[in-house]
Amino acid sequence: ETGVTQSPTHLIKTRGQQVTLRCSSQSGHNTVSWYQQALGQGPQFIFQYYREEENGRGNFPPRFSGLQFPNYSSELNVNALELDDSALYLCASSLDGPYTGELFFGEGSRLTVL
Amino acid sequence: RKEVEQDPGPFNVPEGATVAFNCTYSNSASQSFFWYRQDCRKEPKLLMSVYSSGNEDGRFTAQLNRASQYISLLIRDSKLSDSATYLCVVNIGQAGTALIFGKGTTLSVSS
Numbered sequence: 042e043t044g045v046t047q048s049p050t051h052l053i054k055t056r057g058q059q060v061t062l063r064c065s066s067q068s069g070h071n072t073v074s075w076y077q078q079a080l081g082q083g084p085q086f087i088f089q090y091y092r093e094e095e096n097g098r099g100n101f102p103p104r105f106s107g108l109q110f111p112n113y114s115s116e117l118n119v120n121a122l123e124l125d126d127s128a129l130y131l132c133a134s135s136l137d138g139p140y141t142g143e144l145f146f147g148e149g150s151r152l153t154v155l
Numbered sequence: 156r157k158e159v160e161q162d163p164g165p166f167n168v169p170e171g172a173t174v175a176f177n178c179t180y181s182n183s184a185s186q187s188f189f190w191y192r193q194d195c196r197k198e199p200k201l202l203m204s205v206y207s208s209g210n211e212d213g214r215f216t217a218q219l220n221r222a223s224q225y226i227s228l229l230i231r232d233s234k235l236s237d238s239a240t241y242l243c244v245v246n247i248g249q250a251g252t253a254l255i256f257g258k259g260t261t262l263s264v265s266s
Contacts, residue, residue, distance in 0.1 A: 074254070083256035083257050085256070086253045131199075144199075146199055148197070
């Protein structure tokens with residue numbers, strides 16, 4: 042167990058809807074990274090939050106947004122859902138950025154967009 | 156060109172075999188390198204870091220060639236439990252803000 046928990050584990054939405062995914066970091070970790078993993082692909086970097094501020098962003102449109110709270114938990118929000126947004130969304134926590142390379146992943150939230 | 160590219164899979168090998176995975180990365184400013192393992196329908200987990208001098212952890216050996224921007228992972232004496240997807244991971248971006256994952260190579264070890 043990594044100590045990183047994500048909710049919900051599974052959800053189904055329709056095109057155009059909005060979704061919020063939640064992540065609780067491992068105790069003591071101040072950095073949260075979000076990844077999207079489509080079937081048969083590696084995880085794609087969405088963005089990272091360090092001490093409540095966005096600290097890096099991948100090639101995702103602005104309708105993907107996030108927050109990190111003072112307790113270092115985090116949310117990923119996706120607006121105007123598209124079919125291609127169907128994927129496993131992984132949250133990973135670490136201490137002071139990913140410098141050591143060890144990200145601790147949660148089990149993910151599996152989103153299906155119909 | 157993708158930032159991190161890996162050998163296409165799957166690799167199907169018998170128990171006891173030696174198997175090698177290769178990976179190339181495009182950003183010459185990349186600072187650190189890793190192999191992660193992902194079991195079916197599970198989250199990725201760090202397998203090992205990759206150092207310029209090469210490093211070994213039991214049956215696993217990782218190598219880095221900065222000049223060729225190439226990373227490798229060698230697994231000796233494969234076990235059934237080694238069956239998984241192996242992800243090549245590179246730390247890039249300003250102040251190392253992101254770990255970028257390859258697509259992964261699937262290994263299936265059979266008895």
